[in-house]
Amino acid sequence: SFRCQDCIQIPIICQGCMVTAHQFNPLHRIQQRTEHNNKKNYWVSTELSSLGLVIRLNHTMESCPHKPLTGPPTRKFTAVHTNGLHHTVVALCHCPDQPSIMAQLLRAGFFPATTERPQTIFSLAVIQDFRMQTHEAGTTAHAYHSALQRQTDPTFKDRVDDRYREFLRVIQVWGHIEDQIRTGLPFGINQHLPEFHRDCLAVICPACPQPGINMSRETSKEHIKGKPHLFTCFLAADGNFRLVAKEKNQDEEARSLASGRAYMVADDPYWTYLESVHDDIECETCTNHKAGQLGRQLNSKHLRSRGKAVINCTRHTIVRPKAMVDFPKGERYSNIDYALASTIN
Ligand SMILES: [Zn+2]
Ligand SMILES: [Zn+2]
Ligand SMILES: [Zn+2]
Structure with missing residues (x-):
């Protein structure tokens, strides 16, 4: 006999009924009653896949009528869900006009960790839950992944599969897709914007004058002089010396997906520019102004970055794009010159 830890008010039922009851909830946690000394007296965790449940893609209830040309009809995937990691058995659709594996998985609510021969899939629920947790509670990906492992096996967490690397990749790609959707990029909205904003993922200040968006490029100088309060953009530079980055071992293949398309300036041109400028340390005339010194004096041997600076609009304190x-x-x-030049369009 079996019971489910995630269903509400489900009775203790047999194997067949448990599989039938979970056609649409294949990632529930199941326990099996086990005999010990001829007494059925304790519950052990098991998986729906070992009870015979197969997740059928592109066909809701029945099996795909077509067989694959090569290989077995089903594949094993490690599925990551909000209640932990699961071993699942998935039957892909092999109909003549079937969508790609990627599309089949996404339609079923799974995001694969790789595109060609995925072996790990993440439920959309776990990705959305993590994004909510990290935005509202400041949870790190490492802590979240660790909690998922603990939920999977509360006693021997270290025996649970490690999918941290895959998790990092998936949330980075997901975040990038979401950013693009929110700016309307896939729908071509940006094509109607001025050149500077066409590939931009940043939110721009709706109140500041933005030539070509909320003010005409043809506005005459006389008109601007007559109402300078409407057409003046006040910008300020602000530095932060706590936003440091330590020199750590990093994945050399790691890349930004939106370099120079949101708030940070593009990496490569900025670093090339810095090679061409000489030391221009500010001579402070005010003994009370410690900001620049602080940045230089910090125990900097182990720092890759000793802070950040940003240009924002002083009236509305909205961060400028690419700044x-x-x-x-x-x-x-x-540094500041580059940020200012980069954001003025
Ligand atoms: Zn259930
Ligand atoms: Zn099919
Ligand atoms: Zn503004």
Whole structure:
């Protein structure tokens, strides 16, 4: 006999009934009653896949009538869900006009960790739950993944599969897709915007004058002079010396998916520019102004970045697009110059 830890008010039932009851909830946690000394007296965790449940893609209830040309009809996937990790058995659709594996999985509510021969899939629920947790509670991906492992096996967490690397990749790609959808990029909305904003994922200040968006590019100088309060954009630069990045072992293949398309300036042109500028350390005339010194004096041996600077509009304090730069060597004029030049369009 079996029971489910996630269903509400489900009675203790047999194997066949348990599989039937979970056609649409294949990632529930199941327990089996086990005999010990001829007494049925304790419950052990098992999986719906070992009870015979197969997740059938592209066909709701019945099996796909077509067989694959090569290989077995079903595949094993490690599925990551909000209640932990599961071993699942998935039957892909092999109909003549079937969608790609990627599309089949996405339609069923799974995001694969790789595109060609995926072996790990994440439920959309776990991705959305993590994004909510990280935005509202500041949960790190590492802590979240660790909690998922603990839920899977509360006693021997370390025996649970490690899918941290895959998790990082999936949430990065998901975040990038979501950013693009929210800016309307896939729907071509940006094609109607001025050149500077066409590939941009940042939210722009709706109140500041934005030539070509909320003010005409043809506005005459006389008109602007007559109402300078409407057409003046006040910008300010602000540095932060706590946003440091430590020099750590990093994946050399790691790449930003939106370099220079949101708030940070594009990486490669910025670093090339920094190679061409010489030291221009600010001579402070005020003994009370410690900001620049602080950035240079920090125990900087182990820092890859000693802070960041950003340009924002002073009236509404909204960060300008493509206007945030790293301080690899503490605050310098050259860093701020680049940020300002990059965001003025
Ligand atoms: Zn259930
Ligand atoms: Zn099919
Ligand atoms: Zn503004």
